[in-house]
Amino acid sequence: MSADGRGVVGHAGARLLADVAEVTGLTARFGEVLAVLRQRRGGHDPGRIAVDLAVMLADGGEAIADLAVLRDQAQVFGPVASGPTAWRLLSKLDSRVLGELALARAQAREIAWAQRIETHGGLPQTTAGGSTVPGLVLDMDATIVLCHSDKESATPTWKSTFGYHPLLCFLDNTREALAGMLREGRAGSNTTADHITVLDEAIAQIPDVYRHGTPVLIRSDSAGCTHGLLAHIRSLREHGLDTRFSVGVAITEPIRQAILTAKQHSQWVPAVDTSGEPRDGAQVCELTGLVPDDGYPAGTRFIVRRERPHPGAQLSLFDTIEGMRHQVMATDTPSGDPTNGPIQYLEARHRAHARVEDRIRTGKDTGFGRFPSRAFAINQAWLQLALTGIDLLVWTQMLLLDGELAAAEPKKLRYRLLHVAARLTRTARRTHLRIAETWPWATDLAAAFARLAALSQPIT
Incomplete structure (x- = not known):
């Protein structure tokens, strides 16, 4: 050698x-x-x-x-x-x-999308439950980035670690990183103001030809289920944006009572997997009307999923008593629209939000895993x-x-x-x-x- x-x-x-x-x-x-x-x-x-x-x-x-x-x-x-x-x-x-660099990135994105349309005929489409999700899908999520030395605004986190707690937004259709906010480690998971800021920055990255007239679905886990964020998503329609939300819901006492009522009187249907086939041991049911209004935007629907817990699953006391694992999501996608499908599809569409975990994992290997x-x-x-x-x-x-x-x-x-x-x-x-x-x-x-x-x- x-x-x-x-x-x-x-x-x-x-x-x-x-x-x-x-x-x-x-x-x-x-x-x-x-x-x-x-x-x-x-x-x-x-x-x-x-x-x-x-x-x-x-x-x-x-x-x-x-x-x-x-x-x-x-x-x-x-x-x-x-x-x-x-x-x-x-x-x-x-x-x-x-902020000016973000605007420059949005201008470059518009050219990249135009080149994609010219060479391939359109942007990639995202799927869920064996069906295509119309329009664009934005996924918001936060993550913890550990710091192994003392850095400005690095603080203890809710996971008893030390570092930062950035909030990010990715476009599921293409895997692009639309926006992100670096926050101190103790920043709240469901801080409404931070979610609104990042969402607005992400929407500003979408070219005008897609921003207006194209359905835009915003997905988040339960951290995004705040009245302020949901009201903001609804208010974007006043500016010509066709925005909808699909967010996780924390299972509180009113939610538990609604699940118990649905267990006795409502019709449960089989849940579907990523390919649209019935998933063994999993069922979904609509809780709309059983959950107290409590300030949610008009037209908000609630859907619960229950399934046999897999080995090693962490269950709440409620799930342990019922012998089933429960997850609840909220969306303002209206019922009766053939393009949106039944509740099995809406629930599968929301679970596809988990893909953002892959975006964050690979993103940490592409720069923001180490500051x-x-x-x-x-x-x-x-x-x-x-x-x-x-x-x-x-x-x-x-x-x-x-x-x-x-x-x-x-x-x-x-x-x-x-x-x-x-x-x-x-x-x-x-x-x-x-x-x-x-x-x-x-x-x-x-x-x-x-x-x-x-x-x-x-x-x-």
Whole structure:
């Protein structure tokens, strides 16, 4: 083994991410927003630094020092800023600048969606209970990010750990990370103001052509079942948005009494699994009319699911006595609408909210599982760049890949495409990346670069 190889580079596939940022206009728009932060004419473009950080996070980097992987391969990634330069940029990204960067990301998303429609005919559709869910589906959820050192606003959490408690919103159709808010560890799970802020930021990321006239379903666990949030979702209809909610409901004493009443007098029907087939041992029933109004928006329906508990399930005392595990959800999807289906479908549609756990799990491997600074403001900026990195991965998949790779989680995508080695050759004043022909996914990567070159370019 010797360390004298020449013309060989690693992480060659990550060049796709940087190019996707170019063809969607993200790099140009970040450059426009951050132009005022440029210190000298010959220095690094701040917008390009921000994109390089997002590419690094999408590629699996965990710290600013990991920019060295891109910086030391200038033949592939061009000039990349040093760690101290990147630190200085992050320290200048206040809430106003982050808001402008979010607007720039929304503009790039509009182009990415237009390119997707042009090449594939439409956006991916989400499914539940064996049926297609019409329109767009937004999933909100919070998670705990552990901190192993003292950081500003890192506090004890409700799980008796220490760290942050960010609140996030993902688009289930595409897996894009629409919005996120970094919060201190003791932030409440069902804080109405935080949910409204993140939801509004997420909706602002949706292009106008989809925001108005397209059904938008907002899903959350019981943390989102607050009168303030549900009323806000309802109020969005006054602004031309066709919004509905589907949220979990905590099983309180009135809910328990409604379940007992339904047990005696209501008709239970078999629940369905993800493919729409009856699920053995699970039933659903509508509780609407049995649950006290208690300030819920008009038209709110309640649906309960009961099933035999699986081994190891954590049951409440009520579930232990009844011998069944119960879960309740609320929605304002009206009954009698053939496009929305029976209560089995509505309950299965809500349970599909669990997919957001996968988005958060993979997101923690794409930047927001580890925050680099003691300063809260820098960590806020880091979260937004991590969400940008997640978007770059999703846009790469939905525009350039197909089959298994189009649905692969980031870890698999990195292992098969992004981290591939290649040889650099120069012919006729052009630089070529040559991937080993025996690499199993070499043709997939070559095809992705070909599709990238064929995409319509934004007008600058």
